[in-house]
Structure formats: structure tokens, C-alpha cells
Amino acid sequence: AVVSTQSTGEPAKPAPLPKAKLPDLPIIEKNNWLIHMLFINKEFEKCKQVIKDQIEMTERTCEYALYVRGMIQRNEAMIQESLESFQAAAMLNPNSLENLKQVGRSLYLLGRHKAALDIYAEAAKLAPEDPELLHNQGVCFVYLADYSKAEECFKKALSVQKTEHSYTQLGKMHILRGDSNGALAIYKRAVENFPENSELLSVLGLLYLQMGDTQKAFEHLGNAMTYDSQNVKAIMGAGSIIQDHGDYDVALTKYRVAASVTPESHALWNNIGMCFFGKKKYVAAISCLKRAHYLAPFEWRTCYNLGLAHLTMHQYASAFHFVSAAINLKPKFAPLFMLLGVALTHLEDPNNAKQAYEQAIAIESDNAMTYLNYAIMLFNNGEKSGAAAQYSKFELYHQKKALNDPDVNALVAKLGPILHMGS
Numbered sequence: 001a002v003v004s005t006q007s008t009g010e011p012a013k014p015a016p017l018p019k020a021k022l023p024d025l026p027i028i029e030k031n032n033w034l035i036h037m038l039f040i041n042k043e044f045e046k047c048k049q050v051i052k053d054q055i056e057m058t059e060r061t062c063e064y065a066l067y068v069r070g071m072i073q074r075n076e077a078m079i080q081e082s083l084e085s086f087q088a089a090a091m092l093n094p095n096s097l098e099n100l101k102q103v104g105r106s107l108y109l110l111g112r113h114k115a116a117l118d119i120y121a122e123a124a125k126l127a128p129e130d131p132e133l134l135h136n137q138g139v140c141f142v143y144l145a146d147y148s149k150a151e152e153c154f155k156k157a158l159s160v161q162k163t164e165h166s167y168t169q170l171g172k173m174h175i176l177r178g179d180s181n182g183a184l185a186i187y188k189r190a191v192e193n194f195p196e197n198s199e200l201l202s203v204l205g206l207l208y209l210q211m212g213d214t215q216k217a218f219e220h221l222g223n224a225m226t227y228d229s230q231n232v233k234a235i236m237g238a239g240s241i242i243q244d245h246g247d248y249d250v251a252l253t254k255y256r257v258a259a260s261v262t263p264e265s266h267a268l269w270n271n272i273g274m275c276f277f278g279k280k281k282y283v284a285a286i287s288c289l290k291r292a293h294y295l296a297p298f299e300w301r302t303c304y305n306l307g308l309a310h311l312t313m314h315q316y317a318s319a320f321h322f323v324s325a326a327i328n329l330k331p332k333f334a335p336l337f338m339l340l341g342v343a344l345t346h347l348e349d350p351n352n353a354k355q356a357y358e359q360a361i362a363i364e365s366d367n368a369m370t371y372l373n374y375a376i377m378l379f380n381n382g383e384k385s386g387a388a389a390q391y392s393k394f395e396l397y398h399q400k401k402a403l404n405d406p407d408v409n410a411l412v413a414k415l416g417p418i419l420h421m422g423s
């Protein structure tokens with residue numbers, strides 16, 4: 001191509017292009033960009049002012065402004081107000097899947113699960129294979145205790161898209177139904193798909209622990225802590241396994257990490273207290289257990305442990321107080337009545353102590369320690385024939401369960417010959 005030149009010999013300048021005119025946005029959507037920018041930057045106060053002006057200017061016909069207002073209201077725990085905003089947005093655009101999802105979400109947060117399901121059913125007509133929609137329907141069915149429909153929704157959601165949330169909810173649903181094996185299978189599949197998810201690993205480890213497989217439990221809990229060193233569930237589970245094996249110092253090291261994350265966990269302080277109990281530091285144990293009791297006064301295990309610790313310290317009135325509280329919370333747990341019998345014996349109330357032992361035997365007739373303590377109490381009260389009868393039952397169940405406690409064996413070596421002679 002040849003460039004034409006003027007008489008001066010310089011190249012001719014190309015003609016300037018006409019300036020492109022920006023499209024005029026409708027007044028309804030004029031400030032949407034600003035609302036969006038303020039919302040994603042979490043400048044909620046400024047955002048609310050812009051939304052208010054926009055809604056007034058458009059006479060409540062700006063769908064996006066209403067939608068974002070609903071999101072902000074929900075973030076500020078104004079759930080009813082957020083529902084009204086999303087409903088207004090849905091009225092302006094009833095074919096918007098996102099609007100219907102948010103209406104359903106607000107209804108769910110208000111505990112109106114049936115109403116939420118009705119909205120999700122309308123939304124499903126627009127997107128029947130939406131995994132988020134299917135998951136939310138499943139959660140609502142769980143709250144309505146319709147587990148078969150919940151399972152169907154979660155499985156359908158997972159067939160469309162595998163997500164941690166759907167696996168977690170499906171596993172929780174099996175746990176609620178008392179189906180530990182089903183929950184275990186779900187979490188195993190979840191871990192196969194999301195091997196680095198510490199929450200899934202920790203729950204799987206706790207399920208193995210609940211089922212008595214401590215080796216697999218410890219393996220999965222350890223993997224969970226590898227990916228998240230401050231995962232409290234994993235720390236507590238692994239710590240309890242270590243504690244059960246008598247390695248109290250290592251368990252306390254684990255619990256120290258958990259204490260920095262959840263310093264107000266009653267279960268944590270209960271476990272720390274029992275670590276000190278195992279180390280025979282009873283004052284420290286009682287101090288930690290009382291903190292656990294302060295944080296959760298209706299937790300029967302803490303009351304039981306406090307009763308045991310006070311008995312060990314020969315503080316029988318305090319032991320009676322905490323054991324009685326535990327019995328009120330857990331009346332079908334036989335060892336509590338055994339401890340009550342021990343406390344009442346030392347408080348010189350043999351008649352009520354006998355009733356406590358009889359109640360323990362009625363609840364659990366094969367607990368060898370109940371018979372041993374009962375025999376000791378009867379022997380000390382001069383009832384040698386009754387003591388011998390209880391001791392013979394102790395020997396029967398002691399041999400069956402093959403208990404191997406050095407303290408118990410030492411006591412049996414002293415008491416056995418005396419009671420046999422008495423019988």
C-alpha cells in the first residue's frame with residue numbers, strides 16, 4: 001500500500017475515530033456496580049446507604065439492590081428481614097434460581113423447614129440437577145426426621161457433584177439413625193474423594209474409636225492433625241487414646257495445643273483432669289475437673305470423675321455430692337451406684353450403702369468390682385456370711401473377665417482367705 005503525502009512530504013494523519021458512546025444503563029441498574037463493589041469489600045454501612053437510595057429511586061424495583069440487602073441482613077443475623085428482602089427480589093424475578101435459593105435458605109434458618117422445602121421444590125423446576133439445591137433439600141428432610149428422603153437427596157447431590165458438605169451431612173444422618181456402620185462407609189468414601197480434608201478424617205477416626213478399632217482411629221486422627229495441627233476433634237480423639245494407654249505426659253502435650261484453640265471446652269478440661277488423676281496429682285485433677293464442671297454443670301461424666309477424685313482424696317461428703325448429681329443425670333449407670341455405696345459406707349450409713357450396691361447389681365449384674373466393694377462393706381459391718389456370698393460372686397465374674405489390676409489383686413490376696421474362712 002502507498003501512503004499519500006502532502007506537499008510538505010510528511011505522511012498524512014489518519015482520520016480520528018468517532019468516540020464510542022457508553023451505553024446508557026437503565027436507572028434501575030445504574031448503581032449495581034457500586035453496590036457489588038462495596039459488598040465484596042465488606043463496606044456494609046456504605047453499601048446499605050447506596051442500596052437505600054437505589055431502592056427509593058427505583059420504587060423497590062431494583063432486584064439486585066434487594067438481593068444484596070438480604071445478604072447483608074442475613075450476615076447481621078436479621079433473618080426475618082433478609083427473608084422479606086429475598087421475597088421482594090423473587091417477586092420481581094420469579095424465574096431467578098438464586099433468588100429462590102436464598103428465600104429457602106432464610107426459611108431454613110428460621111426453622112421453617114416445610115416452607116423451605118416448598119420453595120426448593122419450586123426452584124427444582126428451574127434446575128432439577130442443581131447439587132446445592134438437592135443438598136439443601138436433604139438438610140431440611142433431616143430436620144424433619146424424614147431420613148429416607150434426606151438420604152435420597154444427598155445421594156442424588158453427590159451423583160451430580162461430590163462435595164465435602166454432602167458427604168458430611170449424609171454421614172451425620174446415619175449417625176442420627178444409630179447406623180454406625182453406614183456412617184463409617186460414607187466417611188470412608190468421603191476420605192477417598194477428599195483425602196486432605198481434616199474434618200472428614202477426624203470424624204472417621206472418631207467413628208473407628210467408637211467401634212473399638214483404636215489402631216485405625218489413631219491412624220486417621222494422626223492424618224487429620226497432619227493437615228490441620230489445630231483440629232480439636234482430632235487432638236481430643238488422639239489424646240484420649242494416648243491417655244488410655246497411660247502415657248499422660250504426651251496426652252497433656254496434645255491437650256495443651258487444643259487449649260489454645262478452645263480454652264472453654266468442658267471435655268478438654270475433663271480429660272486434662274483425668275490425666276492428672278492418672279499421674280496421682282489429685283489436687284490438680286480436682287481443679288481441672290471443677291473447671292470442666294463449671295463449663296458444663298449437667299455433664300454426668302465430669303460429676304462421676306469428680307466423685308471418684310474426691311473419694312481418692314478421702315473427701316467423702318464432696319464425693320457423695322458429685323456422685324448424687326451424676327446419678328440424677330445418668331440414673332442407669334451402675335458404677336455410679338457403686339461409688340455412692342463406697343461414699344455412704346465411709347459416711348457411716350450402711351443401710352443406704354446396701355441399697356446403693358443392690359441398685360448397682362440390679363442395673364449391671366456382672367460387674368465384679370461392685371461385688372468386691374459390697375463384700376468389703378458387709379465384712380466391715382460384721383456380716384461375714386453375706387460378705388462371703390458377695391465375694392464368691394466377685395470371684396466368678398473376676399475370672400470370667402480376666403481383670404488384671406495390681407491394686408485389686410493385692411486386695412484379693414488379703415481379703416480372699418479371710419472371707420473363705422468366714423464362709
